[in-house]
Amino acid sequence: MSVLARSVGNAFRNKIRTAAVVAVLAVAIGLALSMLVANQAVGARIEELNASVGTTLTVNPAGGQGFEGGGEPLTAGEAAAAAAVPNVTSVVGTKALRLRTETTTTTDSTGAAGGATQPGAGGPGGQGASVTTSLTAAVDAGTLGNRNNSGTMNGTATNGTAQAPAFSLPITATGTAAEVDSTGKALDITSGTGLGDYAAASTKALVGTTLAEKNSLKVGSSFTIAGKTFTVAGTFDAGTTFGNNAIYLTLAEAQALAGTPGELSSMVVTVNSMENVDSTKAALQTALGTDKADVTQGQRNLETAVSSLNSVKGISLVAYIAALATAGLIILLIMVMLVRERRREIGVLKAIGARNRTIGVQFVLEALVLVALGSVVGAAIASFASGGIASALISSNSSTAATAQGGPGGFGGGFGGQGGPFGGATQLLSSVTASASPGVIAAGIAAVFAVAVVGSLVPALLTARIRPIEVLRGE
Known part of the structure; x- marks a missing residue:
């Protein structure tokens, strides 16, 4: 039997445990992918604001601002x-x-x-x-x-x-x-x-x-x-x-x-x-x-909006890294447990001539099978949850922008404030949309597989320390 076939078979040896592992991995991978999508969407929005709003100058009459003030x-x-x-x-x-x-x-x-x-x-x-x-x-x-x-x-x-x-x-x-x-x-x-x-x-x-x-x-x-x-x-x-x-x-x-x-x-x-x-x-x-005129750079709330978006981008990046690390830790613990459970099997394989590298690759492939299943479910979770997660992150960071743009008076502080037709920082924030594009999902899954390989290498290397004579003597 080939190493790949043996690895796939081992992954489904205990179906209940496999389902539980896949479910836990799916949550971690889904969260990681959702955070990556949110990070990419916020980053794209920041670039868009800097490229559009950031290159605009607003000219108002000297001493006036929209509906407020005087000026000619x-x-x-x-x-x-x-x-x-x-x-x-x-x-x-x-x-x-x-x-x-x-x-x-x-x-x-x-x-x-x-x-x-x-x-x-x-x-x-x-x-x-x-x-x-x-x-x-x-x-x-x-x-x-x-x-x-x-x-x-x-x-x-x-x-x-x-x-x-x-x-x-x-x-x-x-x-x-x-x-x-x-x-x-x-x-x-x-x-x-x-x-x-x-x-x-x-x-x-x-x-x-x-x-x-x-x-x-x-x-x-x-x-x-x-x-x-x-x-x-x-x-x-x-x-x-x-x-x-x-x-x-x-x-x-x-x-x-x-x-x-x-x-x-x-x-x-x-x-x-x-x-x-x-x-x-x-x-x-x-x-x-x-x-005659007052010249200001872009929209008055651009700096506030970009600052809030940068905060969201930083939070989503940290959460993405944490979710990846969690997935790697899950793989590490599961594979260590499997190595300990299969000491006798490993000893027998070595006794009949299997090399350490072959046995180690078998465990790595088994881990990747579990990650592949978790990635499929996690990608589905991310496609539905990424937009809501991004909105929640932005909403939690938009209070500062809303405070900065609101002014005295019932009309939202003037033409450019919250009450104006063009909105302010809150409008810039609310216009962020996060969608799970195939490219972002593929990049996220590739990172998950890379972490899974690293997480399974340690248990795979442990198999080299197992000596057939010691395992068989204990039987």
């Missing part, structure tokens, strides 16, 4: 000046609007009913111009939103004359010159199509999935903004409920709705490489002027 609005001429800066590959202008449900009313200082805006909505044509819409916001203001935006103190109006109305969160509409978000990343359109020419006025719109569900919208549905009818060209997923409470329009259309043709709320400038980001940032600030 940016212009098309400044966008052209930015595009002329060396190493700049693209400039995408945006125009931000706040949409208020048409039935929403407020009260003024005398308690009389006001218009269709609420405190802090921003005047027409301003940095955060506010217009009405037939849509209903997909996110309720909640306790924090009402507390920070209703103008009350402990449930009483600040002027002491009347109870302020409940605050209703606005819907964010963003006019953009290209199919990208504020980080320069392409929009994740889940149904329908884009808007075509993003520089031309159009009555097409992209609607966030949460907002579409709230208002029963689908591709081809219509709604109104400032009395003008718009058609849903597609829906997008920003990664968060808040981020999906938003609409994208073409830049020209948003400017027309705000009554500010040629004005921009912000610009997203893409640099040709990460090595040129710092020098381009300085050149861009000089070209636009410190009194």
